[in-house]
Amino acid sequence: MITIKLIGGAKKSFSTDKIVLGEKVNTINELVSHLIKIKPKDTLEFDTKNLIIAVNGVDTSALDGYNTKLNDDDEISIVPIIHGGSTARIQFSVMHSDIEIFDVVNDKKFHKEFLDELRNKYKQLIIQTINSQFLLNMHHAKKILTLSLHAKKNNTLLSKKIETDILLRFAVTTQISHA
Structure with missing residues (x-):
């Protein structure tokens, strides 16, 4: 055995x-x-x-x-190689930007247009969703967000929008196939 x-x-x-x-x-x-x-x-x-x-x-x-x-x-x-999991509220700073990661319960009030409404209402914020089952750990999330923020600063984003850049950088996990 x-x-x-x-x-x-x-x-x-x-x-x-x-x-x-x-x-x-x-x-x-x-x-x-x-x-x-x-x-x-x-x-x-x-x-x-x-x-x-x-x-x-x-x-x-x-x-x-x-x-x-x-x-x-x-x-x-x-x-x-990358393991862990988190549903807790996480706060940290990267490149003078305050970042918060938190769990949102998916219910009928939370729909695809909801994110667009939030992005339009709070244009100064970068808002992206990631299924919490696929959020690995704080270190990994911080690394992904740091890369995206540096890319934005240096005009080297992987796409036109930083929100998409963040998703693409999570592509090394299984997240992108479920997006």
Whole structure:
């Protein structure tokens, strides 16, 4: 039996922090393929390209990568490279700009036009929404927003609007595919 410890976002993909595998898998590649098959449909995407996988505490990149052979009683740890989650209210400053990240309950009053109405009413604010399930952690959000603010200052935005630039920079996460 192989024991799989899931950490960070991997826990959210499987709604558990531990899987005991009764099926025989020979390599990490087979293990990942099997995990994709058994992942519950109503959970977050399991990003197989951005994982740190350890076998008995040893990073597979120091072994044979996804071809690393597995044995019974191996303990596998799977850690997304970017992991975590937050629904709390977060406040910080970047480039003399005050930033606040907070959770908004999505109800009937919150519709697509609502953001445009807010943006028109408060033109001095930059307003963007990101599904809180895909907000990784404060450090990552701060880094994304810092990049976007620097790009705006230097006229190097990825798009015409900073709000779109922010979304594009979150594209390295699974957020953009759900936007």
